[in-house]
Structures are given as structure tokens and as C-alpha cells.
Amino acid sequence: MKKLCRKQTTIILSFGLFLSCSNGPGGPGNFAFQGLEFRVEILCDNVSYTVPLNAWKRESSGHDYPGLRGKLTKFIGKSVVEVNSGETVKGYVEVWFGDPRYGNFLESWAGKLEDWNAPPIEIDKFADPPREGRMMFDIRAQVPDMIRSIRVTVDGLPQGKMMTYSGETDLTVPGNRGGALTNGAQVFALQAGDRWMSLGSREFPIPYWTALLEARENDVRATFTSQLWKAYESTWFNTHLWVMEWFPSLDDLVEKHRYEAIETKQALRTFDHRPDAQKWVKDMRLWVILSGRGWLHEVPYDEDFYMKHTYEEMTKRLHDIAKYYDPRKTVLYIPGWEGHYDTITPRYAPDPEMGGEDGWKTFIDTAHEMGYHVVLHFDPWCVSFNQPEYWTVQEGSWHTQFPTMGQGSFGRMSTTNFTSLDYKPWQDIFVERVERAITKYGADGIHIDQANNYRNRNQADMRKYDSQRGFFQAMHRIRSKHPKVLLQFENIVENNIGMSPIFEWGPGDDRELTPLLKKLFYPYVRVVGHLRTSGPHGEGGACFMWDIPQELADSRVKWMKMNNYIPTMKIANAEIDLSTPQSQQYFEWAREFDAKLKKGESLY
Structure with missing residues (x-):
């Protein structure tokens, strides 16, 4: 023909x-x-x-x-x-x-x-x-x-x-x-x-x-x-x-x-009986988003892109939070812990300008001594052009209109935008970084950002690589070697609930989640607030990590209570005062949530 x-x-x-x-x-x-x-x-x-x-x-x-x-x-x-x-x-x-x-x-x-x-x-x-x-x-x-x-x-x-x-x-x-x-x-x-x-x-x-x-x-x-x-x-x-x-x-x-x-298909048990949910995960009553640094400091982007917390300031925060709530029931999720954040994908190691490895060690040791558990942010898809791996993983990368060399929109600066975990060299690099965060930097859990992106036809549909297969393989490698480490995913999707008991989710407005979502997923997982919806949501329907959620605490707490989220509090920078009535609402809610679970009340 x-x-x-x-x-x-x-x-x-x-x-x-x-x-x-x-x-x-x-x-x-x-x-x-x-x-x-x-x-x-x-x-x-x-x-x-x-x-x-x-x-x-x-x-x-x-x-x-x-x-x-x-x-x-x-x-x-x-x-x-x-x-x-x-x-x-x-x-x-x-x-x-x-x-x-x-x-x-x-x-x-x-x-x-x-x-x-x-x-x-x-x-x-x-x-x-x-x-x-x-x-x-x-x-x-x-x-x-x-x-x-x-x-x-x-x-x-x-x-x-x-x-x-x-x-x-x-x-x-x-x-x-x-x-x-x-x-x-x-x-x-x-x-x-x-x-x-x-x-x-x-x-x-x-x-x-x-x-x-x-x-x-x-x-x-x-x-x-x-x-x-x-x-x-x-x-x-x-x-x-x-x-x-x-x-x-x-x-x-x-x-x-x-x-x-x-x-039947995923051999999944309900949340209270999941073997991959450790006791500290089941005991969690407060999820604190403790912002590290949002962006590379040399990117001349916006005056709001400033240092959120140094490691010394993060260590002080541990004592501030402990004044109002039990650290043993508190999990700290730290985006920007390595001085970057999200899709510019750094090397995932302590940032010298935030305090270096010594500053990080002081923070993580203090957190563990006080009873906190710490979850570190990772993005499995994107590689910055300023990283040596950028040229190693080109074969497995999908190029959109990026890289933008620092001139693009939120979260897309200096990246290939998508690198498939089905490409073995990148999967090995990513898994090695996660293992180093666990064994060397003390992570109790790993946050997997964009955990549903292997289903994104605009990015993940590659001629040689099955990004879903690569994602499942990478997660299995981590879980099989570190079964007591929490894998915590962004976005609730049915394909993933067998791999993570805690999901970050937020539609970005004040509506109640549908009964279908709650009845389908809540028996197996618990949900925490999203970086962008645990604070004020502006014209775009969401707030980003530099926003101050305490300014809209009334609406944010009400919305997450309505949907039975694990109480989620974002401490965006070192200037936030945890003693204010706005901040105190989050701690009060954590106590209410604890009482609800002790009574055996259903979350769905």
C-alpha cells in the first residue's frame, strides 16, 4: 500500500x-x-x-x-x-x-x-x-x-x-x-x-x-x-x-x-490494617508543611521568592510547634528541604546556604529526639539543565516548550519537564537519591510529587518507554528495600492507593468532596491538605508555597474539616507567629480530629 x-x-x-x-x-x-x-x-x-x-x-x-x-x-x-x-x-x-x-x-x-x-x-x-x-x-x-x-x-x-x-x-x-x-x-x-x-x-x-x-x-x-x-x-x-x-x-x-x-485486584486492606502504614502514620493527627527554600536564589523571578526557613530556623520551629501539640502525633513535610523545590529537580542534598549538612543534621536529630517524623519532597519526573544528569537522561526525556532558562511560568524553569522512570538510567538515579535521603539524611517518609503524571498523555506518552511501568518499578524498589518508610503521594488516584496510605489532595476551592471519592478511597487511605490549598486561593484557584495560610485560616480549616482531612497546617516562612488565633485554629482542629478518631467516628 x-x-x-x-x-x-x-x-x-x-x-x-x-x-x-x-x-x-x-x-x-x-x-x-x-x-x-x-x-x-x-x-x-x-x-x-x-x-x-x-x-x-x-x-x-x-x-x-x-x-x-x-x-x-x-x-x-x-x-x-x-x-x-x-x-x-x-x-x-x-x-x-x-x-x-x-x-x-x-x-x-x-x-x-x-x-x-x-x-x-x-x-x-x-x-x-x-x-x-x-x-x-x-x-x-x-x-x-x-x-x-x-x-x-x-x-x-x-x-x-x-x-x-x-x-x-x-x-x-x-x-x-x-x-x-x-x-x-x-x-x-x-x-x-x-x-x-x-x-x-x-x-x-x-x-x-x-x-x-x-x-x-x-x-x-x-x-x-x-x-x-x-x-x-x-x-x-x-x-x-x-x-x-x-x-x-x-x-x-x-x-x-x-x-x-x-x-481483590490490589489485595488492599483498609487503612487501620494496612501493613505499609506504620504506627506513627496511623497515629498522625497533624500534618505540618514546613517550607524550606522555594527557588534557586539566582533566578531573578519575584521578590516573594525568598528564603523561607534556614535549618537553624526550622530547628527552632520544632520547639514552637511542641508548645501547642504533641510531636509524636505530628509529621513534618518539608518542600524545599534541599534549597530548590519541585520541577527544577535538584540533587537532593542539604543546601549549603540553608546551613549545609551540619545544619541539616542538627535539625533532623532534634526532630527525631522530640518524636517528630519527617517527610521529604521529591519529584520523580523532571531534571534541571544545571544538573549533570540532564545530559545523561536525554534519551528518556520528553521535551515540551521547555526548558525556559528561567523565563517560564511557575515550576517549569530550567527543566526538560518530563523524564520517564521507565528509562533505566534515570530510574537508577532517582532511586539512589531517595535511598540516600533515607539512609544518610534521616527521612521517615518520601513525598512523591506529581504521582499521577505517568498517566498524562501530554507528557508520559513516549514511543519507547512505558512511564506507568517505570513508576511502579521505582516505587516497588523503594518499598521492598525500605518497607518501614512512608511513600506519600500527591493526588488520589486509584492506580496508586495500593502503594501509599497517605495522599495529598485539594481541588482548590471550598466545595465538599464527592461521596463517590470518600466512599471509594477513604476506607483505605487518609488525606492531607495540598501545598496550594492549605492556604488562601487566589484568582488561579490555589495558593502556592509562599502564601501565608494563617491569613485565611477560617475558610481553610472549615473546608478541610468538611472533607475530614488530617489537620494540615502550612508554616510558609520564619515570620509566621504560631501563637495567633489564626494559627491556633490548626492545633485546635488537630485535637478535635484526635477525639473524633478515638470515638470511632467514620471519616466517610
Whole structure:
């Protein structure tokens, strides 16, 4: 086949589906799915295809399965496809309903792609219908060109309210839309009347997908996209298994997902029984963000970029905090502990201008003697051009418009912006730095910044490297060698909750977190305030580490109380007075939180 101009390829399959269930709660007439219409698109590169559609036929695998009336069946389409150039190529698509891995099958139909005159497909039997009904499907495609993604559009879903782990959307108003992606939870919910439908997947590690629900005049359209990352580019793609399932309540929906996708697949126990949560982690009642130095001092950026605390000042802070709260229940998280911060990624060693190794040793020894535990900030992705490793790790780096050589926006100065942990030289460097912080500099825990960035298609989608695989490998290396050290992550994401019992989170405003997030994750983890949301949030919806949270203590404490965060207090600089009423609110809240847990009150 000759080379054509480079453009996106779209192969389109369309079919109607009628699915009903008469034996769920409510008896006959309680339809689980009704009148759904499906559209499948395979998006590729290099060429544009047009696909003639034909009537569907039923095809059986010839195998019997317990609980299934008849044979295992599948949708299968085979087509002769016309290419823009006039040449003819062959490709095929399979659409399976049911789960061929676990024997839970629906009786289904299949068809050839010759002509599209068939009536809507009807399915009226479930193999083993759970609760109010479940439909599962996956797509398999083989085409001549590299597949980038497979998109499934489902029309005919009922109008209602969409709930994701980060927000809610009213889908009774035509034009309203809401999205979900696997950076958060791999399931989201649609409430229609008094019933709840879960949509998503239950696989682990979670494949990358996005979903968009849009309200139309009389129904809701769902668009699911499964993406094939460049590291695995191929002309063949089998998506993960999509699941749509009805439940009588949100609690039932969450219970099912937690059991099938979290506890079973990740072998995860609840927070109080997690072996990776040491006693001091479970006893923590106050999380103090004690700012080191924010930026390299030679960057002429803004007058607010000044030294926050030297090591001597940080040592004095230990005694200040102890006047008001028990150090044994207090954990200190120190961004800028090495004199830099975040995505300019330093060498991760004590900063000479802050007091050097002697000053750091005095601080860390004093902290441990008093009963504090200390968590140090690390960013696993970005490497500064002023570090010798910069040139070593170019092979595994993704370049955006940066490096900006000190002229860019927040957190992006002088960096490649993303270096994959799947690139072995960088993974070794990063793990060695973490181990040095633990063994030489006394870290009790390591904060992993941007812990969900391996799922960021704009950065992590590299042709040679699987950044999710590299991230998991690096975290496993650290945990296996230092099992008593806390790995503490930024951002709650379902893929990561098996690796960390403490997450930093904050949407950036005063809203309450959704019941879906709390019910799904809070049994397994506890949450601390984000650097940018434990203080005032300005026009950008967040505050940064140089802000003074005590100025807005009333709203910040109220917001984090509402969401049952571990009390989080940010001491931004050496000028903060901990004796003021604003500062005292954080200590009072820590005492209230302690009393709540002693009473056995639920956080979700």
C-alpha cells in the first residue's frame, strides 16, 4: 500500500443494541438497559478509511459455559475497506459482550460488514445478572495502520446526575457535559431517579481511558475512549473490558467496585490494617508543611521568592510547634528541604546556604529526639539543565516548550519537564537519591510529587518507554528495600492507593468532596491538605508555597474539616507567629480530629 498524506484514520462501525433484564430487583419490567445504540470508531494514523457497513449475523464459539443458555457468542465484523488511494486493504473488528476471562457471558449477536439493513439487535438473557443488570464489552481491531485509540459512543442512556471522584454534573439539561478519566477513579456514576449506574472498568493496572457524558434532548450520550500508548503501538488493539451496571444505591455501587477492583485486584486492606502504614502514620493527627527554600536564589523571578526557613530556623520551629501539640502525633513535610523545590529537580542534598549538612543534621536529630517524623519532597519526573544528569537522561526525556532558562511560568524553569522512570538510567538515579535521603539524611517518609503524571498523555506518552511501568518499578524498589518508610503521594488516584496510605489532595476551592471519592478511597487511605490549598486561593484557584495560610485560616480549616482531612497546617516562612488565633485554629482542629478518631467516628 503506497504512502498517503499523514492524517488521522477513522474506521467506523455502527450497530443498535436492545438489552433488557427482567429478573433484577423490582421483578418483570424492570429493564436494566433499553434501546441503547452503539458506534465504534478505530482512530489511526497515515490513511483515511471509509467502511461499508452490513447486516449483522450471530456467530458462536462452540463452547458451553455454566449459567449461559446456548453458546458463547460474539460480535465479529470483517470488511474489505476502501482507501483514499483506491487501493483495497483488509481489516477486522470484534465486539465482545460479556467477560471471556471469567465466564460471565451475555448471549450476543455478530455481523459482517457488507450492508446495514438489519433491525436493532436484541439481547434478553443474562448469564448471571448481578443486582439490577450488567453489560460488559470490549473491542478488538486489526487494521493496516498504527492504531491510536478506539472510541465507543453509546446513545440512549437515561438523563440524571453524573458523579466522578472530583465533581458532579447535571445531565438533565441538554448540552451539559461531564468527563472522567483514569487519573482519578476508574469508575464513575450516573444517577437516574433512585438508581445508580456505574460506568468504567475493573481491571488493574488500570488501562488508560477517558469518558465524556453529554446530555441531549431526551437521553445521554456516553463516549468512551481507550487509548493505545506509543510504547505499544501496533496495528492490533484489544481494549480493556468496559462495564455498565445498575445498582439500587451509591453504597452498593461503591461496595461492588471496591471488592472487585481494589481489594481483590490490589489485595488492599483498609487503612487501620494496612501493613505499609506504620504506627506513627496511623497515629498522625497533624500534618505540618514546613517550607524550606522555594527557588534557586539566582533566578531573578519575584521578590516573594525568598528564603523561607534556614535549618537553624526550622530547628527552632520544632520547639514552637511542641508548645501547642504533641510531636509524636505530628509529621513534618518539608518542600524545599534541599534549597530548590519541585520541577527544577535538584540533587537532593542539604543546601549549603540553608546551613549545609551540619545544619541539616542538627535539625533532623532534634526532630527525631522530640518524636517528630519527617517527610521529604521529591519529584520523580523532571531534571534541571544545571544538573549533570540532564545530559545523561536525554534519551528518556520528553521535551515540551521547555526548558525556559528561567523565563517560564511557575515550576517549569530550567527543566526538560518530563523524564520517564521507565528509562533505566534515570530510574537508577532517582532511586539512589531517595535511598540516600533515607539512609544518610534521616527521612521517615518520601513525598512523591506529581504521582499521577505517568498517566498524562501530554507528557508520559513516549514511543519507547512505558512511564506507568517505570513508576511502579521505582516505587516497588523503594518499598521492598525500605518497607518501614512512608511513600506519600500527591493526588488520589486509584492506580496508586495500593502503594501509599497517605495522599495529598485539594481541588482548590471550598466545595465538599464527592461521596463517590470518600466512599471509594477513604476506607483505605487518609488525606492531607495540598501545598496550594492549605492556604488562601487566589484568582488561579490555589495558593502556592509562599502564601501565608494563617491569613485565611477560617475558610481553610472549615473546608478541610468538611472533607475530614488530617489537620494540615502550612508554616510558609520564619515570620509566621504560631501563637495567633489564626494559627491556633490548626492545633485546635488537630485535637478535635484526635477525639473524633478515638470515638470511632467514620471519616466517610
